[in-house]
Amino acid sequence: xxHARKLHAHISSQSxxxxxxxxxxxxSYEPLRAELLSLGRKIxxxxxxxxxxxxxxxxETRFTAWLQIQEEQRWTAAPRPDQISDILxxxxxxxxxxxxxxxxxxxxxxxxxxxxxxxxxxxxRRLQIRMRLAGWTMTTHSVE
Numbered sequence: 001x002x003h004a005r006k007l008h009a010h011i012s013s014q015s016x017x018x019x020x021x022x023x024x025x026x027x028s029y030e031p032l033r034a035e036l037l038s039l040g041r042k043i044x045x046x047x048x049x050x051x052x053x054x055x056x057x058x059x060e061t062r063f064t065a066w067l068q069i070q071e072e073q074r075w076t077a078a079p080r081p082d083q084i085s086d087i088l089x090x091x092x093x094x095x096x097x098x099x100x101x102x103x104x105x106x107x108x109x110x111x112x113x114x115x116x117x118x119x120x121x122x123x124x125r126r127l128q129i130r131m132r133l134a135g136w137t138m139t140t141h142s143v144e
Contacts, residue, residue: 002035003032004032004035004036004039005035005039007024007032007036008036008039008063011062011063011066012061012062012063014062015062015098016095017088017092017095018062018065018066018069018088018091018092018095019088020081020084020085020088022066023066023069023070023073023084024070026073026074026077026078026079029070029073029074030074033074036067036070037067040063040064040067043061043063043064044058044064047059047060047061047064050108054107054108054109054114054118055105055106055107055108055118056105056106056108057103057104057105057106058103058104058106059101059102059103060094060095060096060102060103060104062095064094065091065092065094065095068091068094069087069088069091072087072091073087107119107122
């Protein structure tokens with residue numbers, strides 16, 4: 001098993017919010033990046049659900065949130081602890097508690113008119129999605 005796959009298994013097997021100790025340094029992340037991103041794309045493809053022509057939701061995992069954090073951390077050559085704390089604060093809302101499902105909503109369009117229309121008129125707090133999974137009815141609510 002490759003180092004990237006072992007890392008995926010480790011991150012996925014943990015529970016709770018992602019902490020600074022879960023993160024790789026940019027230098028350690030870079031050699032693994034291509035394989036981790038490929039694995040992330042595969043996982044996201046399996047967890048994305050289309051909601052009509054221009055919207056989709058992605059059911060997040062601890063690993064998909066971790067990958068987003070690593071990618072944002074990578075934008076800063078030498079991130080300071082306060083920058084890492086800010087990134088963690090913003091992305092840890094994607095990490096659900098045990099038994100909880102978290103998802104991100106996406107506007108899937110390259111048409112600037114469509115994107116503008118959804119971005120200015122869609123009220124996420126009022127968006128109600130109900131799903132029936134394994135006999136349970138789940139209703140969405142906005143985290144942020």
